[in-house]
Amino acid sequence: MATMTYGEAGKQALAEEMRRDPLVWAVGEDLGRGGVFGQYKGLVEEFGPLRISDAPISEAAILGAAVGAAMTGTRPVVEMRFADFALCAVDELINQAAKARFMFGGQARVPLVVREPMGMWRSSAAQHSQSLEGWYTHIPGLVVVCPSTPADNKGLLKAAIRSDDPVVYFEHKNMWALEGEVPDGDVTVPFGVARTAREGRDLTIVSWSATVHAATKAAETLAGEGIEAEVIDLRTLWPWDREAVFASVAKTGRLMVAHEAVQVGGFGAEVAATVAEHCFKDLKAPVKRLGSPRVPIAYAPPLEDMLRVTPEKIAEAARAVVSES
Amino acid sequence: MPVPATQVPRNLDIDRLLSHHRLMWRIRAFEEAALQANTEKLVLGAIHPSIGQEAIAVGVCCNLNRDDILSSTHRGHGHTLAKGADATAMMRELLGREGGTSHGKGGSMHIADFEVGMLGANGVVAANIHITAGAAHAIRLRGENRVACSIFGDGAINRGPFLEGLNWAKVFELPALFVCEDNGFASTTRTAAMTGGPGPAARAEALGVPAVEVDGNDVMAVDEAAREAVAAIRAGGGPRFIVAKTYRLTGHTAADAAPYRPKDEVDEAWRHEPIARLAQVLADAGVKGAVLAGHERDAREEMDAVYADAKAAPWPPLSRGYEDVQDAGDPRQGAF
Numbered sequence: 001m002a003t004m005t006y007g008e009a010g011k012q013a014l015a016e017e018m019r020r021d022p023l024v025w026a027v028g029e030d031l032g033r034g035g036v037f038g039q040y041k042g043l044v045e046e047f048g049p050l051r052i053s054d055a056p057i058s059e060a061a062i063l064g065a066a067v068g069a070a071m072t073g074t075r076p077v078v079e080m081r082f083a084d085f086a087l088c089a090v091d092e093l094i095n096q097a098a099k100a101r102f103m104f105g106g107q108a109r110v111p112l113v114v115r116e117p118m119g120m121w122r123s124s125a126a127q128h129s130q131s132l133e134g135w136y137t138h139i140p141g142l143v144v145v146c147p148s149t150p151a152d153n154k155g156l157l158k159a160a161i162r163s164d165d166p167v168v169y170f171e172h173k174n175m176w177a178l179e180g181e182v183p184d185g186d187v188t189v190p191f192g193v194a195r196t197a198r199e200g201r202d203l204t205i206v207s208w209s210a211t212v213h214a215a216t217k218a219a220e221t222l223a224g225e226g227i228e229a230e231v232i233d234l235r236t237l238w239p240w241d242r243e244a245v246f247a248s249v250a251k252t253g254r255l256m257v258a259h260e261a262v263q264v265g266g267f268g269a270e271v272a273a274t275v276a277e278h279c280f281k282d283l284k285a286p287v288k289r290l291g292s293p294r295v296p297i298a299y300a301p302p303l304e305d306m307l308r309v310t311p312e313k314i315a316e317a318a319r320a321v322v323s324e325s
Numbered sequence: 326m327p328v329p330a331t332q333v334p335r336n337l338d339i340d341r342l343l344s345h346h347r348l349m350w351r352i353r354a355f356e357e358a359a360l361q362a363n364t365e366k367l368v369l370g371a372i373h374p375s376i377g378q379e380a381i382a383v384g385v386c387c388n389l390n391r392d393d394i395l396s397s398t399h400r401g402h403g404h405t406l407a408k409g410a411d412a413t414a415m416m417r418e419l420l421g422r423e424g425g426t427s428h429g430k431g432g433s434m435h436i437a438d439f440e441v442g443m444l445g446a447n448g449v450v451a452a453n454i455h456i457t458a459g460a461a462h463a464i465r466l467r468g469e470n471r472v473a474c475s476i477f478g479d480g481a482i483n484r485g486p487f488l489e490g491l492n493w494a495k496v497f498e499l500p501a502l503f504v505c506e507d508n509g510f511a512s513t514t515r516t517a518a519m520t521g522g523p524g525p526a527a528r529a530e531a532l533g534v535p536a537v538e539v540d541g542n543d544v545m546a547v548d549e550a551a552r553e554a555v556a557a558i559r560a561g562g563g564p565r566f567i568v569a570k571t572y573r574l575t576g577h578t579a580a581d582a583a584p585y586r587p588k589d590e591v592d593e594a595w596r597h598e599p600i601a602r603l604a605q606v607l608a609d610a611g612v613k614g615a616v617l618a619g620h621e622r623d624a625r626e627e628m629d630a631v632y633a634d635a636k637a638a639p640w641p642p643l644s645r646g647y648e649d650v651q652d653a654g655d656p657r658q659g660a661f
Contacts (some may be wrong), residue, residue, distance in 0.1 A: 023465060050466060056496060061455045061489035068459025068473070071444055072394060076459075095449050096456065104437040104445055105427030106649035143653045165651040191653040239654030288591055 001183060007039045007176035009150035010115075013157035014077060016186065018047055021075065024161055025051040027062060028079025028115075037117060037176050038083050059088035063114065067096045071111040075161060083170060084127050093168050097166040098141030112166045113157070118146075118208055119260055120308065121173035125299040126265065131261035131292075133209070133235050137238045139272065143167040143191055144237040148212040150180035154233055155189030172210040179264075192239035196248075200228035203318055204248040206229045206257045206271050208234045211309055215258050218314035227322055234273035237267050245271065246279055253284035254321050263291030284325035328416075345387065345544045346607060346617065349379040349600045350471050350624035352403040355412055358628040359419055359433075363579040367420050367636060375403040377542075377574030380599035382407040384547025385476065385567070387399045394442045394460040394473035396453035399434045401446030404476050410438035422638035428470045428648075429641040451481035454503065455489035461499035461564075472558050474502040480511030488532070494564035495533045501564040502554050502633065503529070506541065508573035513585055523557045529566035538620050541569030542599040545606070559567045574598060 004012070018024045025047075026040065032054045034041030044052040055062045059080065066076040080086040086093065093114060120129045136144045136171040143165045147153040153171065160167040197212055198219050207215045212233040219229040230248050234240050249255050255275050257268035272287040292307045326477045365370055375382065378400070386407035389395060397404040406412060410426065415523035418425030419433050426436050444460060447453040457475030464471045481487055482505060494501040505525045508515060522528065526536040537554070539546045547569055554565035572594040576583035583591075604617050647656045 023467070053497075056489070056492060058489040058493065060485055061458065061493045064452065064455030064486060064490065065459030065462055065493055068396075068444070068456035068461075069466070070459075071439075071456070072460040072463035072473075074463040091449055091452060092455070096447075096452055100445070101651070102649045103427060103431040103435040104439070105430050107427070107437055107439040108445070124382050140656070143651065162654060170606070186592055232519040236653075 001181045004182050006150045006153050006178045007180050009154035010039055010157050010201045014152040017161040020318040024075045026077040027053040027055050029055050059085050060092055063089035063092035066112050070110045071108050075111045077113045080116045083132055084130050086116050094139055098139050101287055102116045109164045110166045111164045113169050115159045115169045117173045118170045118245040119172040123299055124255035124305050126296040129297040133170050134261055134267040137267055146170045146209040148209050148233050151182045152189055154182050159188040172202050174210050175254055191236045192241055194241035194244040195233040197231040200230035203229045204228050204252045205229050206232045209258050211258050214311045215314055221315045245263045250282045256288040258290040258309050260309055261291055262294050263289055264294045285321050288317055288321045345383050346603050348383045349618045350459045350620045352379045352406050354624035354628040358632040360579055370432050371578045373400040373578055374575045375400050377598050378402055378571045380544035380547055381541045381569045384544045385504050385551045388551040393471050396475050396478050397446045398443045399448055403437050405443050407627050408443045409441040412631045413634055416635040420635045423641045428645050449482035451486040454486040458490045458493045464500055469497055471529050472500050476504045479507040479516040491532045491534050498563040500558045503566045505568045507568055508571050512577050526568045534564050534566045536566040538568045541571035542597055562610035592659050
């Protein structure tokens with residue numbers, strides 16, 4: 001075990017995979033200078049500018065070229081800089097990368113990782129703050145990953161690079177400096193296996209990405225009040241670990257889903273609906289969702305803070321769920 | 326439309342031109358069979374015939390090796406045949422049948438044959454441009470001496486991938502050949518009416534990509550331009566661009582009667598269609614009419630048989646609809 005940051009863990013994952021496989025390469029704006037968040041710092045010195053490649057500010061070409069390069073036998077890791085900017089390359093990801101294998105009858109594989117730094121961070125306002133992970137779960141063909149810890153950022157990025165599917169990989173900008181223990185050696189984390197961040201018997205809180213930490217903090221507060229919340233970190237949204245959620249709900253009888261994304265149409269709705277379909281008899285209380293109101297993210301700190309799914313809001317909602325039964 | 330004069334080189338490679346003539350007829354006959362299938366309601370979605378544009382498919386693809394990459398557009402049957410794909414599997418794909426190039430899951434607009442380097446037709450205009458740039462990027466990363474070629478229409482030059490993809494190929498000096506098949510129409514609108522500036526070649530030149538314009542109905546001119554471009558690319562010269570002027574002799578789709586064009590314009594265009602022009606060159610060079618007629622007859626017989634085979638082919642089993650979606654979260658594992 002070594003202690004490192006979330007950002008460092010991602011860098012180490014990429015470096016290890018590039019050492020292991022000469023067909024892995026990374027491309028995006030400013031990568032030669034270490035990337036906009038420093039998550040590529042030092043890599044160009046080791047791997048050279050062909051494999052840690054700068055790119056013009058042409059998101060559609062970055063992603064479109066990566067699709068062509070992936071179909072031609074390489075494994076590109078694409079840096080989108082901000083998840084919001086990946087919207088300039090929606091055709092390339094949704095119509096091309098996600099569909100090529102199917103619509104060409106299995107002739108194509110698109111082993112591509114699209115890194116999309118997501119979420120609210122330092123008053124970045126409406127075009128640099130979004131959490132759009134739920135959108136991508138709607139698209140057949142894509143894998144959607146949302147790591148919440150340094151260990152998972154390393155293990156899941158390695159798994160994403162080795163995957164033959166196109167993977168949309170969301171790193172939360174607020175966690176770059178988050179420190180944690182990371183296992184030594186070549187450790188990957190499989191897709192579709194949730195992590196129990198905290199055990200509890202009274203309520204299941206399902207979350208992912210940075211909101212896992214808010215949920216864990218809320219659970220600590222609730223524990224002081226005699227409510228034991230189980231926090232499940234999905235880690236990957238497609239595929240997602242339904243069995244782990246079902247098992248937890250069977251134990252606790254109560255479900256809450258918390259995420260930073262807009263609540264309406266968020267992935268929490270999918271989790272809630274699936275539990276309602278499969279675990280109705282286990283439920284002692286109505287399922288609760290907690291996400292952002294359906295408004296754009298504002299610049300001014302009080303307006304931004306107003307939208308956050310905080311430990312306080314999670315704890316308050318959890319108390320209400322528990323008191324309903 | 327001015328009457329283009331076919332430039333007849335002094336030393337004709339008759340065998341090469343006969344091969345072109347044969348292949349152009351195969352494309353024409355395939356398209357006619359596809360139109361017949363459309364009339365008989367056996368092609369269910371849209372098909373976009375390339376009748377009149379055969380010289381570009383043939384002239385470009387005869388300069389590509391089997392392991393070179395090609396990507397194409399919604400109007401891609403001719404390119405795919407010229408790259409060496411199997412006509413039987415293609416027609417089955419058009420009819421959505423088992424044994425199609427994509428098991429009937431793609432149809433006309435997603436014909437692909439990776440065995441012959443054909444990375445797919447594309448239903449999104451211009452999307453194949455930066456996919457091809459990326460294929461060229463992979464070729465360079467792997468240190469291979471291959472070329473990636475993208476053929477797209479004149480409508481594509483008004484989409485972002487034209488700028489982004491050509492710029493990409495230029496800044497990375499990639500082994501990419503871009504071919505604009507300029508048939509004058511972007512869907513059912515005259516491209517000139519929707520295009521600022523002096524046109525595709527000037528746009529490519531502005532990005533530092535050397536461009537040439539050729540008569541796209543003269544297969545010898547296209548062949549020559551493509552030969553020079555591919556040679557320059559293989560020598561490490563970076564990307565090249567060819568604008569091949571042609572005329573779409575059918576509507577945008579098989580369902581489009583194209584009433585937006587005057588009849589005399591279309592009649593005039595038929596007088597310059599590429600197969601007859603090549604046939605004239607060959608006849609002038611002493612090739613017997615029976616030989617040329619034989620190419621047409623053979624092509625029609627082949628494509629009649631191809632169509633008959635496709636009609637008799639079964640639908641794909643329903644299990645195909647769940648295959649090849651993804652490994653992680655595979656719908657066949659009950660993940661949905």
